[in-house]
Amino acid sequence: xxxxxxxxxxxxxxxxxxxxxxxxxxxxxxxxxxxxxxxxxxxxxxxxxxxxxxxxxxxxxxxxxxxxxxxxxxxxxxxxxxxxxxxxxxxxxxxxxxxxxxxxxxxxxxxxxxxxxxxxxxxxxxxxxxxxxxxxxxxxxxxxxxxxxxxxxxxxxxxxxxxxxxxxxxxxxxxxxxxxxxxxxxxxxxxxxxxxxxxxxxxxxxxxxxxxxxxxxxxxxxxxxxxxxxxxxxxxxxxxxxxxxxxxxxxxxxxxxxxxxx
Amino acid sequence: xxxxxxxxxxxxxxxxxxxxxxxxxxxxxxxxxxxxxxxxxxxxxxxxxxxxxxxxxxxxxxxxxxxxxxxxxxxxxxxxxxxxxxxxxxxxxxxxxxxxxxxxxxxxxxxxxxxxxxxxxxxxxxxxxxxxxxxxxxxxxxxxxxxxxxxxxxxxxxxxxxxxxxxxxxxxxxxxxxxxxxxxxxxxxxxxxxxxxxxxxxxxxxxxxxxxxxxxxxxxxxxxxxxxxxxxxxxxxxxxxxxxxxxxxxxxxxxxxxxxxxxxxxxxxxxxxxxxxxxxxxxxxxxxxxxx
Numbered sequence: 001x002x003x004x005x006x007x008x009x010x011x012x013x014x015x016x017x018x019x020x021x022x023x024x025x026x027x028x029x030x031x032x033x034x035x036x037x038x039x040x041x042x043x044x045x046x047x048x049x050x051x052x053x054x055x056x057x058x059x060x061x062x063x064x065x066x067x068x069x070x071x072x073x074x075x076x077x078x079x080x081x082x083x084x085x086x087x088x089x090x091x092x093x094x095x096x097x098x099x100x101x102x103x104x105x106x107x108x109x110x111x112x113x114x115x116x117x118x119x120x121x122x123x124x125x126x127x128x129x130x131x132x133x134x135x136x137x138x139x140x141x142x143x144x145x146x147x148x149x150x151x152x153x154x155x156x157x158x159x160x161x162x163x164x165x166x167x168x169x170x171x172x173x174x175x176x177x178x179x180x181x182x183x184x185x186x187x188x189x190x191x192x193x194x195x196x197x198x199x200x201x202x203x204x205x206x207x208x209x210x211x212x213x214x215x216x217x218x219x220x221x222x223x224x225x226x227x228x229x230x231x232x233x234x235x236x237x238x239x240x241x242x243x244x245x246x247x248x249x250x251x252x253x254x255x256x257x258x259x260x261x262x
Numbered sequence: 263x264x265x266x267x268x269x270x271x272x273x274x275x276x277x278x279x280x281x282x283x284x285x286x287x288x289x290x291x292x293x294x295x296x297x298x299x300x301x302x303x304x305x306x307x308x309x310x311x312x313x314x315x316x317x318x319x320x321x322x323x324x325x326x327x328x329x330x331x332x333x334x335x336x337x338x339x340x341x342x343x344x345x346x347x348x349x350x351x352x353x354x355x356x357x358x359x360x361x362x363x364x365x366x367x368x369x370x371x372x373x374x375x376x377x378x379x380x381x382x383x384x385x386x387x388x389x390x391x392x393x394x395x396x397x398x399x400x401x402x403x404x405x406x407x408x409x410x411x412x413x414x415x416x417x418x419x420x421x422x423x424x425x426x427x428x429x430x431x432x433x434x435x436x437x438x439x440x441x442x443x444x445x446x447x448x449x450x451x452x453x454x455x456x457x458x459x460x461x462x463x464x465x466x467x468x469x470x471x472x473x474x475x476x477x478x479x480x481x482x483x484x485x486x487x488x489x490x491x492x493x494x495x496x497x498x499x500x501x502x503x504x505x506x507x508x509x510x511x512x513x514x515x516x517x518x519x520x521x522x523x524x525x526x527x528x529x530x531x532x533x534x535x536x537x538x539x540x541x542x543x544x545x546x547x548x549x550x551x552x553x554x
Contacts (some may be wrong), residue, residue, distance in 0.1 A: 055447035087448040088291065092367040096386070118363065119354075123396040129354040130346065132338040137365040138387030167390035175390050178409050178416050182386070 006191065007032065007260035008238045008246055009210045010150075013194045015040035016236065017146040017187045018101060023047040025057070025100040031259045032189075033103035033148045038250050039242060049083065057084040092138070098182055101144040104136060108161040109147060111204045111224045113185040113197055114168030115140075116161035123163050136165035141172075144184045150259050152190035154223035169202035191260050192218050194235055199227050208235040264472050266439035271493040273303035273543055276463040280304065280428065283332070285313040287373070287424075287459055289431030289452035290504065292319040292340040293512055295444075297432035297465045299500035299543045304330060306538075315424050317369070317450060319504060320520060323349035327523075327530055328538075331359050335424060337366035341517055348524035362397060364388075364421075370451055372424035377457030382420040389419055429459035432501050433486060434509055435478050436466035440491025443475050443483050446507040456490045465495040467509050499547055516550070 014036025018026055021040075026048040028037035034053075041048045052058050059081040086094065094100055106115040107130055115136060121127030139145055145166060149156055164171060172180035188195040193209040205227035209215055215232050238246065246256070277300065280286070290296035301321045304312075311332040316322055318339030325331040327349040339347040353359040364372070371383040384403055394400055400422065405415030431452040433442035442464050444452070456462045464486060470477075475484050500506075503513035503520065523533035540546050 088366075088450055089370060089454075092370055096367065118392075123363075123392065125357040126355055129351040131340070132336060132363050133365050133391065133393060134338045135366045137389075137391035137393055138367040138385070140391075141386050141389050163396070164390070164392040171390040178411060178413075179386070179389055181410070183390075 004238045004243055005257060005260070005262045006210060006212070007256040007262065008243060009235050010189060010191060010260050011036045011039055011246060011256055012238045012242060013189045013208070013210070013235050014103065014148060015043070016194075017103065017189065018045050018048060021045055021048060021101050021144075023049065023099075025049045025051065025094060027051055027100055028103040028148075029053075030103065030105050030148050031255050032150065035246065035251050035256050037103070039245060042245050042250070043242065051086065055085060055087045056082045057086045058082055095135070095139060096142050098143045101146065101186070102135075102139050103146045103148050104139070104166065106147050106149060106156065106166065108156060108158045109149065109188065110158055110161050110168060111226070112168035112170040112202060113147070113166070113188070113204065114161050114164045114171060115147060115166030116163045118163040118165045120162055133165045137167065140167040140183060140185070141180070142182050144186050146185065146187045146189065149188065149190040152192040152218070152221045154221060157222040157224060159224045169197055173202070192221060195226070203227050205229065206232050208233050210235045211237065266437060266441075266472055266488065268438045269440050269488070269492065269494045270438050270469065271463070271495060273300050273465070273495055273497065276300065276430070276493050276495060277303045277307050277309070279461065280307065280309045280312070282309055283311045283313075284309075284427040285315065285425070287426040287429035287455040288314060288316040288321045289429065289450060289455045290319065290321070290501070291317040291448070291450040292338070293342045293504045293517060294319070294448075295432055295446060295450070295501050295506050296321050296504040297430040297497075297500065298502055298504060299497040300430045300463065300465055300495070301325065302538065302543060302546060315369075315373070315426060317366070318347065318350065320347065320517070323347040323520075323524075326350050326353035326359055329358075333360035333362065335362040335364070335369070337364050337369045341521060343512070343514060344517065344521050348521050352524055363393070365391070365393060368393070368419065368421045369424070370454065371421040373451055373454035373458045375421065375423035376425045377454055380423065382422050384418040385421055386418060388421075389417070394419070424458060426455070426459035428461045428463070429455040430463050430465070431455055431486070432497070432506070433464055433466040434506065435468055435470050435475065436464055436486075436494050437472040437475070437488075438469055438494055439472065440464055440486070440488035440494050441472065441475070441484060442466065442486030442491065443479060444485060445479050445483055445509070449485050453485055456486055461492045462490055463493040463495060464491045465497040465500050467498055467500065467506065469494065469496045497543065499550070500543070502547075502550060
């Protein structure tokens with residue numbers, strides 16, 4: 001099977017973020033992250049605990065875009081076994097306890113992984129109010145975080161974020177080793193490549209490029225100076241098993257293809 | 263039928279206790295199980311300059327649009343299927359509403375601190391983020407105990423208590439004494455809103471005899487005690503247009519109409535005339551019913 005899409009590559013790259021997590025809560029937010037998380041669960045990380053995005057820990061994620069509680073008076077419509085009830089107040093206990101890997105989006109991200117989805121402009125009178133701080137400050141300082149950016153551009157990968165909602169490596173370092181001992185940004189996955197912070201000063205590094213993309217294109221689409229190794233490998237291609245899972249089991253409706261057009 | 267106090271009241275009586283400048287808490291989460299009949303009653307009242315603490319949804323949006331809000335205390339303001347609350351965005355971007363924008367977990371701790379009558383609760387959440395930069399009133403505190411390395415105690419965020427003058431929550435069922443039962447997937451922070459407030463009014467889809475709770479759900483769903491509830495309001499469809507499962511889902515069409523009304527002063531006036539400039543909640547429910 002050789003005909004895969006960019007979206008399939010992104011889903012696999014997202015799944016790779018969870019490699020080694022073992023029996024942790026896999027908590028991807030967004031279409032490709034949810035698909036990637038479930039792909040990891042179905043293949044190389046079978047012990048992951050998943051959520052339905054609402055109040056349940058489940059044996060798998062629900063279909064992209066599905067709301068398990070929307071139907072009038074109907075019981076929960078989730079095509080997954082509920083393993084545990086985990087309403088929001090309990091979720092904070094879980095995340096402050098640490099066995100969680102979240103994938104968030106971001107309207108802006110900088111070279112140290114500082115992320116903003118709170119607002120654009122001055123926080124006191126924003127040009128555009130966005131989500132607010134939501135859970136980003138608590139997530140990033142308490143457990144592993146990765147990011148998914150579907151629209152890699154200099155507007156998103158910026159020199160300086162307007163507001164720091166998710167903490168980055170420079171901020172974490174300034175806090176000192178004790179306060180930042182649970183902090184880790186594992187990976188950033190975009191529609192062009194994957195990125196990590198495995199450099200001496202934790203600046204963002206190009207880890208892999210997606211097939212059909214060049215390092216030059218990535219540099220061009222990034223508003224700050226990336227660390228670019230001499231040899232940047234290509235992102236891992238989906239296996240036949242993964243392609244079958246993506247197409248027939250996890251995302252038969254093709255939600256991933258709408259988020260990342262080929 | 264056990265002998266319990268009778269605290270039945272109405273939205274109008276509850277809201278008549280509000281004073282200008284009060285801090286109120288509103289239960290639910292985004293566009294889920296919000297005490298909307300009470301919010302609509304606040305819109306009909308003359309009260310103003312409110313501070314609202316909420317996991318925000320159309321409650322904050324409506325109060326912004328109606329000019330009732332001086333300050334919003336929130337982790338997010340969202341309509342779920344419409345990610346950003348448009349009326350709240352308009353107010354924030356125009357600078358007409360003050361903001362205390364928190365991490366969602368910090369907001370919970372603020373309610374818990376108020377509920378437990380302590381001035382703050384420590385947390386790691388917020389450290390390193392811009393919460394402390396843009397809201398310098400939120401302080402840190404040094405642990406009096408040795409750090410994990412045996413050295414100095416670590417610095418943590420001291421989330422201040424969010425004390426509420428009044429709180430409003432909406433339950434699926436309640437008895438006339440104020441014992442509340444939720445039947446959906448999540449209580450959200452409603453139990454903390456109730457405990458953090460000096461006065462609490464609980465609206466519900468249906469008032470049932472105390473000994474009937476068991477017919478509706480297991481005792482685990484009886485999470486609000488009359489100890490902390492001052493009035494009970496029977497408000498069928500009272501969370502409309504937010505969801506209130508298993509009684510009903512979100513009215514997405516109505517929510518879209520509400521969101522679009524943020525587009526211009528004219529569209530807001532039209533929405534207001536149709537749905538909000540009505541004498542009573544019963545009139546609202548009649549208008550909604552006629553549209554179906």
